[in-house]
Amino acid sequence: MKTYVYKRIRSPTRTEVTRKAHLMFTKVLIPAAALALLAGVAAAETYTVEMLNRGEAGAMVFEPAFLQAQPGDTITFVPTDRSHNSATIGELLPEGAEPWDGAINEEVTVTLTEEGLYAYQCDPHAAMGMVGLIQVGAPTNLEEVTAAADDLRGKAKNRMTELLTQVTE
Numbered sequence: 001m002k003t004y005v006y007k008r009i010r011s012p013t014r015t016e017v018t019r020k021a022h023l024m025f026t027k028v029l030i031p032a033a034a035l036a037l038l039a040g041v042a043a044a045e046t047y048t049v050e051m052l053n054r055g056e057a058g059a060m061v062f063e064p065a066f067l068q069a070q071p072g073d074t075i076t077f078v079p080t081d082r083s084h085n086s087a088t089i090g091e092l093l094p095e096g097a098e099p100w101d102g103a104i105n106e107e108v109t110v111t112l113t114e115e116g117l118y119a120y121q122c123d124p125h126a127a128m129g130m131v132g133l134i135q136v137g138a139p140t141n142l143e144e145v146t147a148a149a150d151d152l153r154g155k156a157k158n159r160m161t162e163l164l165t166q167v168t169e
């Protein structure tokens, strides 16, 4: 007598279905989320500010002297011409923000994480008006910087006052 062996074709059990969904989650969805996160980080902008003997605004300038950025953006100050530096002015930066103090002829790169205004200058040429302003997000310290701009020496006062008019609330 012949015996037939039937191979049972079974439908997936509940555990298998759950397992498949789990694999889908770990193999597809988590990497997708990670990529989206990475894309968010990569979206941070990088700006370049040149230090010049002469620019569109006249002699001894940062160009652009006013910059609007977002938290996490990076700014590089490039010593295109010699004998300049970039350094924050006293306390004229947002609370909790890191000051910077570049040496003469030094290329400085800063990542700005705190919202507010960052006022900076070139030490040897500040009185000639070589100052700059960066707005990161909302101008949280606008009052302080506006009040302090009055105390700046020489042409620095005029230029900083002009830069402050470009701040948007």
Ligand SMILES: [Cu+2]
Pocket (backbone or CB within 6 Å): 051, 060, 083, 084, 085, 122, 123, 124, 125, 126, 130
């Ligand atoms: Cu300078």
